[in-house]
Amino acid sequence: VLVSLDGTTNPAGAAGAAHRRLVLRGVPLLGSTSPGIVDFLTETHRHRLARHATVEVFRRRDIVFREGEAADAIYIVSDGVVKAFRHLPSGKRRIVAFLFAGDVGGLPESGRYINSVQAITPVTVCRLDVGVLTEMCDNTPGLEHAFLCKIVHELRESQRHAVILGRRDAAGRLAMLLRLLEGHACAGDGIPIPMTRSDIASYLGLSLEGVVRSMGRLKRDGIIDFHGRHEARVLDRERFDALVSAL
Amino acid sequence: VLVSLDGTTNPAGAAGAAHRRLVLRGVPLLGSTSPGIVDFLTETHRHRLARHATVEVFRRRDIVFREGEAADAIYIVSDGVVKAFRHLPSGKRRIVAFLFAGDVGGLPESGRYINSVQAITPVTVCRLDVGVLTEMCDNTPGLEHAFLCKIVHELRESQRHAVILGRRDAAGRLAMLLRLLEGHACAGDGIPIPMTRSDIASYLGLSLEGVVRSMGRLKRDGIIDFHGRHEARVLDRERFDALVSAL
DNA sequence: CGTCGTATTGAGGAGGCTCAACTAAGGTGG
DNA sequence: CCACCTTAGTTGAGCCTCCTCAATACGACG
Numbered sequence A, B: 001v002l003v004s005l006d007g008t009t010n011p012a013g014a015a016g017a018a019h020r021r022l023v024l025r026g027v028p029l030l031g032s033t034s035p036g037i038v039d040f041l042t043e044t045h046r047h048r049l050a051r052h053a054t055v056e057v058f059r060r061r062d063i064v065f066r067e068g069e070a071a072d073a074i075y076i077v078s079d080g081v082v083k084a085f086r087h088l089p090s091g092k093r094r095i096v097a098f099l100f101a102g103d104v105g106g107l108p109e110s111g112r113y114i115n116s117v118q119a120i121t122p123v124t125v126c127r128l129d130v131g132v133l134t135e136m137c138d139n140t141p142g143l144e145h146a147f148l149c150k151i152v153h154e155l156r157e158s159q160r161h162a163v164i165l166g167r168r169d170a171a172g173r174l175a176m177l178l179r180l181l182e183g184h185a186c187a188g189d190g191i192p193i194p195m196t197r198s199d200i201a202s203y204l205g206l207s208l209e210g211v212v213r214s215m216g217r218l219k220r221d222g223i224i225d226f227h228g229r230h231e232a233r234v235l236d237r238e239r240f241d242a243l244v245s246a247l
Numbered sequence C: 001c002g003t004c005g006t007a008t009t010g011a012g013g014a015g016g017c018t019c020a021a022c023t024a025a026g027g028t029g030g
Numbered sequence D: 001c002c003a004c005c006t007t008a009g010t011t012g013a014g015c016c017t018c019c020t021c022a023a024t025a026c027g028a029c030g
Helices: A012-019 A044-048 A130-139 A145-166 A171-181 A196-204 A210-220 A239-247 B014-018 B043-050 B130-139 B143-166 B170-182 B197-204 B208-220 B238-246
Strands: A052-058 A063-065 A073-079 A082-087 A093-099 A118-120 A124-129 A224-227 A230-233 B054-058 B063-067 B071-078 B081-085 B095-098 B116-119 B123-129 B224-227 B231-234
Touching: A012 A044, A044 A093, A044 A118, A044 A145, A073 A130, A082 A196, A093 A145, A093 A196, A093 B143, A124 A130, A130 A145, A145 A171, A145 A196, A145 B095, A145 B143, A171 A210, A171 A230, A171 A239, A171 B095, A196 A210, A210 A224, B014 B043, B014 B054, B014 B071, B043 B143, B071 B130, B081 B197, B095 B143, B095 B197, B123 B130, B143 B170, B143 B197, B170 B197, B170 B208, B170 B231, B170 B238, B197 B208
Parallel strands: none
Antiparallel strands: A052 A124, A063 A118, A073 A124, A082 A093, A082 A118, A224 A230, B054 B123, B063 B116, B071 B123, B081 B095, B081 B116, B224 B231
8 A cells, every 4th residue: 555545534635636536437227328338426426535535556466455354445446457356165266356447346244345355457446434435425416326326337247247157168258258358448459458367267267277278279260369468359350259149 | 917006106005015015135234233134125215115116916937027128117026036137149048146035126227127037936026117216216315325235235146146156066056056045945944946947057057957967966965855846955064064165 | 597476288087068868747728 | 637738857878178287388576
């Protein structure tokens, strides 16, 4: 943690820094003319939240919070990517979600975090004290609704994850993950793969080697090209889409 | 649909009928002395909602709503069990969740349902018009918060589902589902299995035959006893728990 | 330039899927 | 009330995929 401002009210500078970082991205509940993804927060929300938000920076591999800890705050990812995972009784870990800029993490159950969150790239987050946040929701119209919309969005994403895991073919699962990552890519460029093969395996319910071999197959088949370990590029869009849609 | 009262305000009788059916069950966000599951709705919420809720009854196999349809209403399951599923491009279907009494379904994306819901037992639901509901959330303190808590609960359940699907052993997945069903059973009795083997397979990401064989193994090993097709009983609690916790 | 974490590749084995035949149960109409 | 029909469930044989184990290569970082 490099920057950590506590207290209930931020100085103007810190509030300004938090302000532009507070974003809740997702597809809205109700139909609208506007396209897919929007920011659920209004300017008013942002200003109010910014006064009490703490900006925190984490390096790769840093833990943001741990499963089982008292949930003092919820977090909004502002920059970078984190993984949310649960420890299984055996000691293994299963990644339950990747969180990108505009996602929330740290929703508690009975006052405790239900999964751990760890940075997989350098990360900037906004920390919102739960006490302050609940109070703010009570007297800021639409704020709680914004979070509700975001959480519904994460529920949909989680269900999509379940659909991915329901597939039996490794290459198909991988393709669906790449499609997901593509959604977070800047258009035109290659698809960034911020996480390790091991993380991918844990998210897809495969073995590490299974992930590697699936990548090898996609490459051999001329569907995807992998540049280095952290970038992919779709070569054959048609067959890629077919693979994603298969099953 | 056997009972369907529309209009924005219900007569006293219908409102009374809806009143006791309106329940949102789940584990709360914040820690409390009270144990596990609570009802997020207050009496006030129930009374207000009841005036505009429609009670609907469905028989086994009836469709409550379909993926892609305009989402006019959200539903609270009052009695019985439904399955929420998505159609895959191939035409197959994957069950994303089972909804029991106290669960919500029909949360929209861009004004449309994102999955279909079908009754797997005789079912009673409360239908809440989205327009009326959003309006009511604006002028009923705590109502939106109740839904938020419930949706967080469903998000956790969905993540648990993902953990189940991450397992590679069929018997272990099945055991985890049985554990989930056990949570909805009246204590002391056997575990009711309302859904078909095919539904179980679709939920667990297995083949129908795989489900059957896994049941056969649990029975042969003396861990679970199956009475008929819709009831299970844990014979060896210790090994059952070990199986659930394995991996 | 060494070292550790990460990635890759190979051989062998286990588990689940597919295909196919068959049984059981529920529901409908005569 | 029974016969029939449709849906749901069961069992077996063989194949295929993915996992496991083990050895090796790569690459970031000090």
